Amino acid sequence: MTVSIAHLGPTGTYAEAAAIAYASWLTEETGQETILCPYPSIAQTIKATAQGKANIAVVPVENSIEGTVAITLDTVWQLEILQIQQAIVLPISHALISLAPNLNTIKTVYSHPQALAQCQGWLEEFIPGVKPLAVNSTTEALQNLNQDIYAGAIASTRAAEIYHLPVLAHPINDYPDNCTRFWVLSLQPSTSGTHTSLAFSVPANVPGALLQPLQMFASRGINLSRIESRPTKRSLGDYLFFIDLEGDASQTFVQSAIAELAAYAETLKIFGSYKIFTKLP
Amino acid sequence: MTVSIAHLGPTGTYAEAAAIAYASWLTEETGQETILCPYPSIAQTIKATAQGKANIAVVPVENSIEGTVAITLDTVWQLEILQIQQAIVLPISHALISLAPNLNTIKTVYSHPQALAQCQGWLEEFIPGVKPLAVNSTTEALQNLNQDIYAGAIASTRAAEIYHLPVLAHPINDYPDNCTRFWVLSLQPSTSGTHTSLAFSVPANVPGALLQPLQMFASRGINLSRIESRPTKRSLGDYLFFIDLEGDASQTFVQSAIAELAAYAETLKIFGSYKIFTKLP
Numbered sequence: 420m421t422v423s424i425a426h427l428g429p430t431g432t433y434a435e436a437a438a439i440a441y442a443s444w445l446t447e448e449t450g451q452e453t454i455l456c457p458y459p460s461i462a463q464t465i466k467a468t469a470q471g472k473a474n475i476a477v478v479p480v481e482n483s484i485e486g487t488v489a490i491t492l493d494t495v496w497q498l499e500i501l502q503i504q505q506a507i508v509l510p511i512s513h514a515l516i517s518l519a520p521n522l523n524t525i526k527t528v529y530s531h532p533q534a535l536a537q538c539q540g541w542l543e544e545f546i547p548g549v550k551p552l553a554v555n556s557t558t559e560a561l562q563n564l565n566q567d568i569y570a571g572a573i574a575s576t577r578a579a580e581i582y583h584l585p586v587l588a589h590p591i592n593d594y595p596d597n598c599t600r601f602w603v604l605s606l607q608p609s610t611s612g613t614h615t616s617l618a619f620s621v622p623a624n625v626p627g628a629l630l631q632p633l634q635m636f637a638s639r640g641i642n643l644s645r646i647e648s649r650p651t652k653r654s655l656g657d658y659l660f661f662i663d664l665e666g667d668a669s670q671t672f673v674q675s676a677i678a679e680l681a682a683y684a685e686t687l688k689i690f691g692s693y694k695i696f697t698k699l700p
Numbered sequence: 701m702t703v704s705i706a707h708l709g710p711t712g713t714y715a716e717a718a719a720i721a722y723a724s725w726l727t728e729e730t731g732q733e734t735i736l737c738p739y740p741s742i743a744q745t746i747k748a749t750a751q752g753k754a755n756i757a758v759v760p761v762e763n764s765i766e767g768t769v770a771i772t773l774d775t776v777w778q779l780e781i782l783q784i785q786q787a788i789v790l791p792i793s794h795a796l797i798s799l800a801p802n803l804n805t806i807k808t809v810y811s812h813p814q815a816l817a818q819c820q821g822w823l824e825e826f827i828p829g830v831k832p833l834a835v836n837s838t839t840e841a842l843q844n845l846n847q848d849i850y851a852g853a854i855a856s857t858r859a860a861e862i863y864h865l866p867v868l869a870h871p872i873n874d875y876p877d878n879c880t881r882f883w884v885l886s887l888q889p890s891t892s893g894t895h896t897s898l899a900f901s902v903p904a905n906v907p908g909a910l911l912q913p914l915q916m917f918a919s920r921g922i923n924l925s926r927i928e929s930r931p932t933k934r935s936l937g938d939y940l941f942f943i944d945l946e947g948d949a950s951q952t953f954v955q956s957a958i959a960e961l962a963a964y965a966e967t968l969k970i971f972g973s974y975k976i977f978t979k980l981p
Binding site for chain 1: 875
């Protein structure tokens with residue numbers, strides 16, 4: 420069977436680079452063939468996999484500079500049925516790509532909102548007054564360059580090579596230690612690993628709502644590597660909490676913490692246990 | 701003295717509506733005259749106020765659907781010197797504004813990233829395949845309509861009136877209970893109120909890093925209305941925590957919690973105590 424891997428497209432995105440890394444790992448581990456399936460948005464990438472149109476989705480979940488990719492958390496919470504198979508951390512190094520003769524002639528810069536945010540200091544310093552325009556992906560941004568010589572795009576040098584476009588500056592991210600964590604999602608049950616992700620809502624606005632869950636983990640010596648709040652979308656001040664814990668859901672102390680949390684939470688969703696792979700630059 | 705109030709522009713934004721609400725309140729309370737000063741980005745709005753170019757900044761900090769406005773938290777943390785004078789909660793009701801004869805002919809939709817995200821379900825349903833383009837503000841989006849009859853923009857009906865542009869659909873937000881909380885910031889010390897905001901970092905990655913601060917507040921019966929993590933931008937997995945607590949920084953039990961937190965935190969920044977005003981639709 421050929422494994423289809425959905426990712427944010429078109430070809431050349433950072434998500435595709437993460438999907439390629441996962442595909443190589445999978446082929447090496449299992450001998451399975453893979454095929455990459457680009458989708459126009461992160462939400463559509465995840466939904467296609469939930470509907471069985473693709474076997475795997477590789478999506479960004481957090482960047483070291485800009486933080487959470489909210490659409491990923493919101494969609495995974497909503498759809499409920501996907502499980503995390505693996506996390507991949509990739510270094511991110513942005514380039515300013517343009518057909519303009521030099522930086523001074525660039526009037527607008529297209530990119531994904533996360534990439535624009537990760538380079539905002541550089542843009543202010545080197546192309547002051549430039550107008551940022553956010554599109555669905557870093558490589559969708561490149562499609563604007565052929566129509567407009569005074570436009571620039573922020574994407575990877577890999578994308579510039581794929582589309583035969585010139586790099587005017589690189590690297591341009593404001594912080595050198597820029598990396599993104601991706602989740603590999605599928606309808607298969609997750610296997611096992613060093614980390615477990617879950618999310619829960621609590622009965623509306625009880626005082627100390629987050630304290631008790633944190634105590635459930637701390638009292639069992641379970642470290643939480645990440646705590647993220649997202650709105651429930653019911654009313655302002657009403658939150659879901661996403662937690663990554665260090666441990667596997669099959670360990671008895673993790674199981675007992677999760678059982679205690681299930682009794683306390685209004686809704687609890689477990690997204691699986693998995694290993695984190697880090698690719699060096 | 702005329703009080704200058706900086707906000708995200710151009711005229712017609714939701715931030716301007718919040719600035720107008722604050723200006724009326726200020727004139728009623730103190731008799732002071734006010735003048736509105738639009739800025740092209742939220743970061744520039746906050747920075748201008750920190751540099752004394754404007755007396756007050758009114759900026760969005762959280763939406764009930766899309767969550768945190770990350771640039772506001774990051775800039776306020778970075779600049780350090782601004783204090784919150786007030787919070788304002790405004791209902792948000794989006795309209796699809798366009799010169800196109802009908803929805804079917806619209807190819808691209810411009811707006812602020814938050815507004816695009818708050819209407820993504822509606823866009824998928826009623827203009828499937830439309831290309832979202834994110835710009836700096838909802839009213840900057842309107843500037844594209846005169847050049848392109850097949851473009852739409854998401855902004856308020858107030859903005860449509862100001863610019864004499866037709867509303868094709870309203871309301872189009874995916875969730876009816878959509879509201880945004882704004883902070884009123886200035887270089888003046890904050891006064892007093894029902895809520896206090898602060899943020900802190902902890903020595904790198906200690907287990908249970910957030911549990912102890914939460915216990916410091918819970919043990920004194922202080923309720924936290926919001927907990928938000930943001931990356932420190934040092935490395936993935938290293939966070940700042942922004943907290944809104946219910947209480948005034950002059951209350952002795954709040955003071956003692958803050959003193960305990962100051963001893964524990966790597967860096968602690970207090971953004972002041974203030975009242976929250978809610979405007980009804």
